[in-house]
Amino acid sequence: MAKVRGAVKVDIEKCKGCSLCVVACPTKVLALAREVNGKGYNYAYMANPEACIGCANCGLVCPDSVIEVYKIKVEADA
Amino acid sequence: MAEVKDIIKEGNLVYKKSKVLTDKIMHYCPGCSHGVVHKILAEVIEELNIQEDTIGVSPVGCSVLAYNYLHIDWQQAAHGRAPAVATAVARLLPNKRVFAYQGDGDLASIGTAEIIHACNRGExxxxxxxxxxxxxxxxxxxxxxxxxxxxxxxxxxxxxIAMTGHPLKITELIAQLPAVNFVTRQAVHTPAAVRKCKKALQKAFENIGEKKGTQFIEVVSTCNSGWKLSPVKSNEWMVENMFPVYPMGDIKG
Amino acid sequence: MAEYKLMKGNEVIAEAAIRCGCDGYFGYPITPQSEIMETLMLRKPWEETGMVVLQAESEVAAINMVYGGAACGKKVMTSSSSPGISLKQEGITYIAGAELPCLIVNVVRGGPGLGTIQPAQSDYFQSVKGGGHGDYHLIVLAPASVQEMNDFVELGFNLAFKYRNPVLILSDGVIGQMMEKVQLSEIKPRWTDAEIEKISGTWATTGKKSNRDYHVITSLELDSLRQEKFNHKLIEKYKVIKENEVRFETFQCDDADYVLVAYGSSSRICQKAVEIARAKGVKVGLLRPITLYPFPTKKINEMCSKAKGFLSVEMSAGQMVEDVRLAVNGKVPVEHFGRLGGVVTTPNEVVKALDELIKKGK
Structure with missing residues (x-):
């Protein structure tokens, strides 16, 4: 059975660290980094990348449109 | 297991910023609802392929600078006057799709006359x-x-309320006007809400393409800086406190 | 063949608008100018030329409709009378700040406040000094006849588009309500989309074309240095307007010892006053500014070499007289005469005021 894997790319310098993507993620992939970007915001990043299913919920709720979402289908591990 | 770098490839892209959005960094506070509404507005304009036919009217307030973020022709109106400005644009360019983007102070206070009458004329x-x-x-x-x-x-x-009156449910008032075709109240606090709000916007822009008259979409939103809460807490506060007074859903059409 | 008609000043504004290819009129009823919108509604130009005519919910809405239409590169206008023009000032300053061309007609009545519905010229300051907030000017045309009410509509639109600046026709209840023979203008079609593209294609919001960046019509500039630069741009524009667009008329000024300065309906009264005074042996002439902004400052200053005094005759407490004094710059006495509150000055009253000026000079 095919399984879905996703990944997100955050435009770190434009992220304002509002955290709305973090709470919108159904599989708890995203978190705010301890580091800050050039504007001093703790930006969003994939803390738990394996759990990403590419649902794009994070992208949808992002007010600054800084998230791109990618998705592939992979064969389930035998 | 596939590596993240193998997934992040152009062919696998499923969600990205609309081409109708400019590359300017929005001046809005972190977590502001304006950004989400701008985004889905841009997506609707892109998906309906009406970028060349859309003229926006921005208000006074935080979204006065909305014209910095969407690649469409814009006019910036005086406080509350966007519906009057949009009236003239829609009448003089009847084949264009004209929208007014307004906040609650703009629309429901200083611009009460303009919004009521534009809606009553069914612009x-x-x-x-x-x-x-x-x-x-x-x-x-x-x-x-x-x-x-x-x-x-x-x-x-x-x-x-004894001193300053009650929260004004202007959307319900507007729904009473016969020439108004579609009235709905939405929010953009969850992915499901964003999808629903986008559908409402799409319907509204399709409807003016068919010259059905005024389309009115309220988006109950947060102002986390003004509310002095975090963006996430603001959304929770909105659901708990705003939604009972301003309930979600279609009111007309 | 020329077409003549007996018409009211207000009616002819409407007729001239249709004939010059106006795209839209947005108004609100107020005495003494309601015939403008009434004539348009009766004429139904939307059937004839496609011109949009709309009765707005207020003067504020009407002027903002003008903003929206002008921002599309369309020929749009509004009209009102003094209290209504006060309400429009918000929109007018936004229009000036966004550099939009449009035509505004003020058929002045006496004030302040609700005042009277009778004619006055007490909106001079409001018209030529700004009116709304911020540093800006309108181009102000002052018709003195029904014929000029007709002619200044097209002239006003031409100037508005030439300079991307709002133009005001400053009329009054006399000119608006009186009937005279008028030669109507030739009928010209409204501009096509292609013509609008040619005339205003660099700025008008007609929908973003694929071959250009998007257009924004706004008067907002948050960067002070850029706002200052814009203010200087406006100053430069007004300088060009002052150099090129001053219009005035003189009547028996060649040998005049004294000069009456009057615009609009007062200038008609002053013509008679000149006749009466000349019959009594007083060498007096009349200077009639046709543009109140730009004001014929240079002409008045030149006249000081011969003239011994100026009398500004206006139905106000003395407004234009300040610009006459600035032009004269202390060289000779300048006095004001005018009836107020909707009372129309008589020629004999002007002659009497002139006698007093002459006596004072001796």
């Missing part, structure tokens, strides 16, 4: 009404939509 425009119960840009003052007891910088002890 063929989309009105996007961002209601966060506060004047955001000027520093969180009381708006006509401010909830009873809600503290703002001009009602620091909470809105006293």
């Amino acid at each position: 063929n425009i989309v009105v996007i009404f961002i209601n966060n119960g506060i004047y955001g840009m000027t520093g969180g003052q009381m708006a006509p939509t401010t909830l009873e007891g809600m503290p703002t910088s001009t009602s620091p002890y909470g809105r006293d």
